[in-house]
Amino acid sequence: MPSQNSFLFFIMFFFLIISCLTLTSTSSSSPQKEDTFEFVRPIDRKLLGLNKKEKLSHFKFYWHDILSGKNPTTITINPPTLKLNTSTAFGLVNMIDNPLTLGPQLSSKLVGKAQGFYASTSKDELGLFMAMNFAFIEGKYNGSTISIMGRNPAFHNVREMPVIGGSGLFRFARGYVQAHTYWFDYKSGDACVQYNVYVFHY
Numbered sequence: 001m002p003s004q005n006s007f008l009f010f011i012m013f014f015f016l017i018i019s020c021l022t023l024t025s026t027s028s029s030s031p032q033k034e035d036t037f038e039f040v041r042p043i044d045r046k047l048l049g050l051n052k053k054e055k056l057s058h059f060k061f062y063w064h065d066i067l068s069g070k071n072p073t074t075i076t077i078n079p080p081t082l083k084l085n086t087s088t089a090f091g092l093v094n095m096i097d098n099p100l101t102l103g104p105q106l107s108s109k110l111v112g113k114a115q116g117f118y119a120s121t122s123k124d125e126l127g128l129f130m131a132m133n134f135a136f137i138e139g140k141y142n143g144s145t146i147s148i149m150g151r152n153p154a155f156h157n158v159r160e161m162p163v164i165g166g167s168g169l170f171r172f173a174r175g176y177v178q179a180h181t182y183w184f185d186y187k188s189g190d191a192c193v194q195y196n197v198y199v200f201h202y
C-alpha cells in the first residue's frame with residue numbers, strides 16, 4: 001500500500017513538473033501572444049536593438065522624374081480640373097515610381113526607387129507637397145525605406161524636406177533632405193534632382 005501511494009505521488013509530481021515546463025516554454029517561445037499587458041507597457045531599448053549608438057548618415061543620389069516617352073516613371077492621376085493658375089498647376093497630382101541612381105545619368109547604378117506622389121498645393125508659386133518613400137535596393141540597405149513628407153517649391157535652388165521616419169535599418173529615423181534640381185526640361189517636364197539625405201538612425 002505505501003509503495004503504491006508513493007508511486008501515485010511520484011506520477012502526480014511528474015505531471016506537475018511537466019505542465020510547469022510546458023507553460024514556461026510556451027510563454028517564452030511566443031512572448032507576443034503570452035504577454036500579459038493589455039494596451040501599452042514600457043519596454044527595454046535592448047529588446048529592439050536600440051541600445052546601440054545612433055548614427056548620422058549622409059546619402060547622396062539622383063531622383064529621375066520621367067513624364068515623357070513610352071516608359072514614364074511619373075503619371076498624372078489628377079490634372080487640375082479648375083485651371084486657377086496654369087503656371088502653378090494648383091491641384092495637379094502625380095504618382096511616381098522614380099529611379100534613384102548614384103550618378104546623374106539614368107544609366108548609372110540604381111540604388112532604389114522613390115515611390116509616392118507629389119501634388120501642387122500652392123496657388124501663386126510652384127509649390128509641391130511631396131509624400132514618398134525611398135525604397136532602397138543597395139547593399140545592406142536593400143529592403144529598408146526612408147519616408148519623406150514636405151514642401152517642395154521646385155523652382156528654388158535648394159529645397160528642404162523632413163525625413164519623417166523609416167523602416168528596416170531606418171527604424172526611428174529622423175532628419176531632412178535637401179533637393180537641388182540638376183536639370184529640368186521645360187518641354188517634357190522631365191527632371192533630374194540631386195538628393196542629399198541627412199538621417200539619424202540606429
Ligand SMILES: *[C@@H]1O[C@H](CO)[C@@H](O)[C@H](O)[C@H]1NC(C)=O
Nearest residue numbers: 084085087088123124125126
Ligand atoms: C500665378 O502664378 C504666377 C507664377 O508663380 C504668379 O506670379 C501669379 O501671381 C499667380 N496668379 C494668381 C492669380 O495666383
Ligand SMILES: *[C@@H]1O[C@H](CO)[C@@H](O)[C@H](O)[C@H]1NC(C)=O
Nearest residue numbers: 136137138139140141142143
Ligand atoms: C534585394 O532583396 C530582394 C529580396 O529580399 C532580392 O530578391 C534582390 O535580389 C535584392 N537586390 C539586390 C540588389 O541585392
